[in-house]
Amino acid sequence: MFVDRYDELEILNNEYSKEGLSFSVLYGRRRVGKTSLLKEYVKDKPAIYFLSTMENASILREKLQFIIADFFEDNLMKTLIFKDFVGIFEYIASKEIVKKLVVIIDEFQYLGKEDSSVPSQFQYIVDETIKSKNIHLVLCGSIISMMCEQTLSYSSPLYGRRTSSIKLEPIEFCHLNEFFPTHSQEQLLELYSIFYGVPKYLEMIEPKKNIFENIKDNILSPSSYLYNEPQFILQHEVNEPVTYFSILEIIANGEHKIGNIASRLGKNANGIMPYLSKLIELDIIYKEVPITEENPVKSKKGLYFIKDNFFRFWFRYVLPFKSQLEIGNSEYVLHKIKQNFNAFVGQSYEKLAVSYVAQYFNTLKCGRYWNKNIEIDIVGITDSSLIVGECKYSNKKVGIDVFDNLKQKAKTIESQLPIKCCILFSKSGFTDELLKMQGENLVLIELLSKRI
Structure with missing residues (x-):
């Protein structure tokens, strides 16, 4: 195909x-x-x-x-x-x-x-x-x-x-429906969050099986094609693969500050910079700074994330549980995955939502924002205003409380530009009360579809 x-x-x-x-x-x-x-x-x-x-x-x-x-x-x-x-x-x-x-x-x-x-x-x-x-x-x-x-x-x-x-980059999310024309957008998002846009991986998916069955068959079985895939890729790209594996596992499990990553490894920040730089060069991780930073290169607020969704999944759920998987206890690992599945997929959802705003709202730049006290999933900067947004990938409808909280957080953004509008993304839709409030200052988007 x-x-x-x-x-x-x-x-x-x-x-x-x-x-x-x-x-x-x-x-x-x-x-x-x-x-x-x-x-x-x-x-x-x-x-x-x-x-x-x-x-x-x-x-x-x-x-x-x-x-x-x-x-x-x-x-x-x-x-x-x-x-x-x-x-x-x-x-x-x-x-x-x-x-x-x-x-x-x-x-x-x-x-x-x-x-x-x-x-x-x-x-x-x-x-x-x-x-x-x-x-x-x-x-x-x-x-x-x-x-x-x-x-x-x-x-x-x-x-x-x-x-x-x-x-050549992985295939973009918007083209996944060409592989799986009968899948819902939610199913496509689940697949993308794990198998990324890598054609070879996508071709392995059995469309009639659910996401967890495909994970079990294609990733968690020691005899499956993808069981050792990141290990195979990295051993050809880097020396000292153990250190790189450790860094990626730490990031996959939620630690993104360079000082904390280094501390977990028993090293100082300067000692792991060559490894982080190499992983960035290989397009496996990326460094992110608050979108409002005037000089991103020199910013000391950088956080490190895994770019490749499959690597993020593998270092979160395969490498740490190899002992269980090797003895055939994939059900134990599947239970771990299901416990945190919405949160895991939600990270991919947030990145796609940022891309959505950047594409459809004519921003000069768009990304995340954080300071010592708050985080905002989406901040789009235009020549005269800011667009702020929040993503919720849960089974609960988004209500007025999320909207009010976003407005309060937006007041702390270090920028002279006024807030033009708020955008809320939701997996499960919105409450009736919030739907009545949508207009120029509030845009509601279910999953990644067009505006409601």
């Missing part, structure tokens, strides 16, 4: 429409759908596709050589000996290429891991060997740190040579 990748597909097709050499770098976390995007891109184009693996460089060259020989129907090429990748691309360059040829090296980072000269070889390939050829070269990879180091960083020999780069 091809969903929500049309902007990226347009970028690739624009590269293809250019006369002469194009060079694209495509990267993103595992399972996010990079290969599916590339397959969709080349379905009507002449293309050479090679998937690199963790093997000896000479074996990889030979495999690529045989794929190219088959593409050009040249069995003689299979008998040649190539000492590097430059020679292989010199062979491609020697061919008459009328219709633009796409050459894809998937999991490119493994080539550079096995042979550190590979980025320099591809620099020469781009600068000299195929520079005048009608070719679209695509280097694709899923180990983000290696791809950045080998293709995008200033120190890479390939730096500045790409004509486009795409960081």
Whole structure:
């Protein structure tokens, strides 16, 4: 299924429409759908596709050589000996290429891991060997740190040579209904809060089963595909995985201040900053400051959260309970999940509500606000006013008390701008008394639907 990748597909097709050499770098976390995007891109184009693996460089060259020989129907090429990748691309360059040829090296980072000269070889390939050829070269990879180091960083020999780069993100929540057209918005929100927008994960979902059955089958069973997924991803990205695991488990369990995270680890704040920076670089966590901060980079009010919903779930409910899961006691863990399920999903709901306000209320910026005494789920800043909002993901209807409390909290926001309106988001709707009060100064939104 091809969903929500049309902007990226347009970028690739624009590269293809250019006369002469194009060079694209495509990267993103595992399972996010990079290969599916590339397959969709080349379905009507002449293309050479090679998937690199963790093997000896000479074996990889030979495999690529045989794929190219088959593409050009040249069995003689299979008998040649190539000492590097430059020679292989010199062979491609020697061919008459009328219709633009796409050459894809998937999991490119493994080539550079096995042979550190590979980025320099591809620099020469781009600068000299195929520079005048009608070719679209695509280097694709899923180990983000290696791809950045080998293709995008200033120190890479390939730096500045790409004509486009795409960081493929998980699918946005608004497209999940294309995977599950019969699901309610509440069911989609539950799925998104756990399986995120990762296509491979979503494809595993059994639509006829409820969320807890899908969690049990796909995550909690030691034999399931996702049981050790974050561990598998992180061990390829970082050294000292134990420290990273500990940090993520602490954050997943509700500790977000750097000093408190460090204290739990028996370290000082400076000692864990490299780990936090690395996790931010890998797009696994993010640092958030109150939306009203004038200089977010220098703000000392930063809190750290897990961005990837699946990682947040795994470090909250899988890693801490591995002992129970290994002996088959998944019902114990499911009970723990059910006890706090609304609160867990509610965190994802709040983030989506912030995005909703940013999209539909023309804010300059939008996010959370907090000070020593209060927290506000949503504060949108326009050029002349503030929009404030609260989210409630519970089985109880939201009433006037929530509205009054929000108005009181809004008075403490450190801003000279006036409050334009209040927005309340609710999973379970609103009381009749509150519904009668809606108007220009109060907007009521059930789940993430249009205004009531």
